Amino acid sequence: MSFPSTFFGWVAFLLDKYGMVFLRGTGTTLLIALTGTVFGFIIGLLVAIARTIELRDRAPRWRKGLMSFVKGLLAAYIEVFRGTPMMVQAMVIYYGGMQYLHIDMPVMVSAILIVSINTGAYMAEIIRGGIISVDKGQVEAAKSIGMTHWQTMCSIVLPQAVRNIMPSIGNEFVVNIKDSSVLNVISVSELFFMSKSAAGTYYRYFEVFFITSLIYLALTFSITRLLRFIEKKMDGNSSYTICGSQTDSRSAISVPVEKKEA
Numbered sequence: 001m002s003f004p005s006t007f008f009g010w011v012a013f014l015l016d017k018y019g020m021v022f023l024r025g026t027g028t029t030l031l032i033a034l035t036g037t038v039f040g041f042i043i044g045l046l047v048a049i050a051r052t053i054e055l056r057d058r059a060p061r062w063r064k065g066l067m068s069f070v071k072g073l074l075a076a077y078i079e080v081f082r083g084t085p086m087m088v089q090a091m092v093i094y095y096g097g098m099q100y101l102h103i104d105m106p107v108m109v110s111a112i113l114i115v116s117i118n119t120g121a122y123m124a125e126i127i128r129g130g131i132i133s134v135d136k137g138q139v140e141a142a143k144s145i146g147m148t149h150w151q152t153m154c155s156i157v158l159p160q161a162v163r164n165i166m167p168s169i170g171n172e173f174v175v176n177i178k179d180s181s182v183l184n185v186i187s188v189s190e191l192f193f194m195s196k197s198a199a200g201t202y203y204r205y206f207e208v209f210f211i212t213s214l215i216y217l218a219l220t221f222s223i224t225r226l227l228r229f230i231e232k233k234m235d236g237n238s239s240y241t242i243c244g245s246q247t248d249s250r251s252a253i254s255v256p257v258e259k260k261e262a
Helices: 007-051 061-082 086-100 107-133 136-144 149-186 191-202 205-235
Strands: none
Touching: 007 061, 007 107, 007 149, 007 191, 007 205, 061 107, 086 107, 086 149, 107 149, 136 149, 149 191, 149 205, 191 205
C-alpha cells in the first residue's frame, strides 16, 4: 500500500480513512458542550437567585442563620470550581466517586456532570452580575406592590438580566466546546480523544490535529455567529416607535391654532 508524500495528500487520506471517526467525535463534543451549558445555566440561575435573596430585618434568627449557611456553601462551591482546572475536577469526580463511593458512572454521564457543575460555577457569577445590572428601582417597586423575591426575579429582573448576559452565555458555550478536550483523561470519546486515536495509527500527528483544529474553529465560528443572530432577534427592530411617545403618530394630539385677524 502506497502512502501520500505531501501534506495535503495525507490530509485527504486521513479524511477518507477517519472521516466518520472525526464526525462521531464532533457529535460527542457538541452533545457534551450543549448539555453541559444548559444544565450549567440552570445550576447557575438557581445559585444566583439564592445568593441574591435578602431577608427582612424582622425575619427569625434561625432563618437568617440558615440563609447565611446556604450562601456560604454556594460561595465555597463557586470558589472551588472556578479555582481548579476542569481536568483535575474530572479526575477527582470520576475516579474519586469510583474509589470511595463505589459509583461506576458511564463516562458520558460523568462528562456531562463535570461540565455542568463547572459551568454552573461560572454561570452563577455571570447571572448574579446580570441581576445586579438591573435598576434597583424596579426591584423596590415590585416589592412595594407585594411581589415575592421569586416573582420579582421571574417577571422583572431575569428577562432583562438574561438579555444582558447573552454574550457571556455564548462565550461559556464556546469555551465548553474547547474545554471538552480535557475529558479525554477519563476516556470520553470526544473529538480530541478520537483524533489522538487516529493519529496513533500512522503517526501523522500534525496532519490529524490540523484537521481537528479546523473542526474546532468551524464549530466555534458557526456557533458565535448563530448566537449573535439570536441576540439581534432578542433586541427586536431598531426602528421601533415607543407607543404613546411624541414620535407615535397615533398618539399625536392636534392643537387648534388661532387665526390672526387681518
